[in-house]
Amino acid sequence: MPTAHPSGWAHADGALRGPHWLREPADPNALVEHLWSQTATKADGVLSVGGVPLTELVREHGSPAYVLDxxxxxxxxxxxxxxxxxxxxxxxxxxxxxxxxxxxxxxxxxxxxxxxxxxxxxxxxxxxxxxxxxxxxxxxxxxxxxxxxxxxxxxxxxxxxxxxxxxxxxxxxxxxxxxxxxxxxxxxxxxxxxxxxxxxxxxxxxxxxxxxxxxxxxxxxxxxxxxxxxxxxxxxxxxxxxxxxxxxxxxxxxxxxxxxxxxxxxxxxxxxxxxxxxxxxxxxxxxxxxxxxxxxxxxxxxxxxxxxxxxxxxxxxxxxxxxxGPSMCTVYEVGTVKEVALDGGARRSYVSVDGGMSDNIRTALYDADYSATLASRSSEAAPALARVVGKHCEAGDIVVKDEFLPGDVRPGDLVAVPGTGAYCRSMASNYNHALRPPVIGVRDGKTFTVMRRETEADLFATDVGVL
Incomplete structure (x- = not known):
């Protein structure tokens, strides 16, 4: 078991090796179906929910976005x-x-x-x-x-x-x-x-x-x-x-x-x-x-x-x-990928996405575990240990602590996280003046806005300082 560390679990002994239950998949493109909503499928590496490819959903509504089935x-x-x-x-x-x-x-x-x-x-x-x-x-x-x-x-x-x-x-x-x-x-x-x-x-x-x-x-x-x-x-x-x-x-x-x-x-x-x-x-x-x-x-x-x-x-x-909880996932766009050398010669990819603890605080707050998948394409690369992190000015801004993703994940890819329906949007914040993502409903191949994306006008609606 990792020992306590004053800077948090990520610095504890053994944390860099990942949890004991995480197994390297034979195919990092495969969807672990019981983690996702019932309509979630993958074709040629593209994740669809409610009959809507997430690549199309992001083109229409932007990212990050909560996707509600x-x-x-x-x-x-x-x-x-x-x-x-x-x-x-x-x-x-x-x-x-x-x-x-x-x-x-x-x-x-x-x-x-x-x-x-x-x-x-x-x-x-x-x-x-x-x-x-x-x-x-x-x-x-x-x-x-x-x-x-x-x-x-x-x-x-x-x-x-x-x-x-x-x-x-x-x-x-x-x-x-x-x-x-x-x-x-x-x-x-x-x-x-x-x-x-x-x-x-x-x-x-x-x-x-x-x-x-x-x-x-x-x-x-x-x-x-x-x-x-x-x-x-x-x-x-x-x-x-x-x-x-x-x-x-x-x-x-x-x-x-x-x-x-x-x-x-x-x-x-x-x-x-x-x-x-x-x-x-x-x-x-x-x-x-x-x-x-x-x-x-x-x-x-x-x-x-x-x-x-x-x-x-x-x-x-x-x-x-x-x-x-299982009825919603969150889709992000990858911004940067950083390879970090670990003990014993192992390596981990830090996959930075365009959201983070402002749209999912549970990893930082409860030490919660999440999964992730590459959602926009298929990959022939071998699986690599990755950590999906956000864009906020916090070392603890982590969305998925440990996951195996294809080793060639790159900027512009979409990554989706299942099981984000409970408490993620409810606890979402404007930390670092982030804009809270929309909730996009999907059904029968169509999208509809359940909650719109926040704008800068929303941020300033309560800011009554002198202009």
Missing amino acids: EDDFRARAGAFRDAFADYDVFYAGKAFLCTTVARWLAEEGLSLDVCSGGELSVAERAGFPMERVGFHGNNKTVRELERAVELGVGRVIVDSFDEIARLAAITTEVGRTTGVMVRVTAGVEAHTHEYIATAHEDQKFGFSIASGDALEAVRRVHAAPGLRLLGLHSHIGSQIFDTSGFEVAARRVLALHATVSEEVGVEMPEMDLGGGFGIAYTTQDDPSDPAQLATEMTKIVEHECRALGVAEPRLSIEPGRAIV
Whole structure:
């Protein structure tokens, strides 16, 4: 294992050799199909998505660009809807949300989870049915809560005693009743990065079951006239590949569910098990499909409810990454290629592209792994170890840490990175005054703009300095 280094993982012992799971491919032109959206194909080295060659897409829309496969998105949304037919499936909007996506979700029969006033505004603008919206967030403002009540949001997931008091005061003032779920921490830590493991005790989300705060929160919600107690909400983290963590969390949350029935005297009708289902970013990842997840999670809840002697609540889940993540890729143009000598005589190509950490911060933020492929031509060159890096003034501006690309990658080539639908555009920034790329939808051989490319006028729209 690489040891820690004060300058980051890229300088650690062993980092230059690449990860143990990365294998040199027999053909660096080949597409690793399970990493890409369902319509992605390669012909003569040119990658097409939704029937659109990315070479043509870039000629029309420029690069870098996020490429969103509508058919794939709808298929993944439908797969969760059908597999979890007895559940309420809330798409986690924080992964990626815009009015087009909100409209697709409404058409596919999913519900929508938002976690800010801005995301709620997107839902409103798209005409999304508000009774199918859940509102998350650990520090919702008074105005955000007022707006949620005014719009008739189906459920507010409360996260603090302050919020319970705020929401109760608002509903009393306007004379309305709002459905409420209580976010709890079950003390289960998912096997994932610290910053995306959200069910252990020492973090900002939820009420602790172990301390008794969760039960007290339930009591306060139940006692408030304008709040309708729906149930408990738990989320154990993100990029999870098995249901073992859900099993432990469900056992603890259902135990509290039973306690509420006994001590508070109320049968809560619902329970939300959260999301966090993983996707394949690289060949090391092996995610479960929705049908398998549904079978395993349903068995867990059925077993625990039988053991506790309680009726099964109506269940909800919140997939976000698992729907939109594989449905989008990012295409870049190569600007420069630099060969760097490594220990032991090995060499690595630093392939610099026209984007970077402003359009995908996850590699720097979470030490996330991504894959890449040459997208504009075929190559007869042998595979070579490469690192795809951005154009920003940061040594940590890395998009793909380790990948085998054809050894003749050169300026002007297009390189595409799969699995960029979740959190890449959502977390995109204007660092170094970069312009955020467009999101280009593809379907049946045609392109359409979902979100346009930013312009310098957008940068200056908020710059009110003297000209």
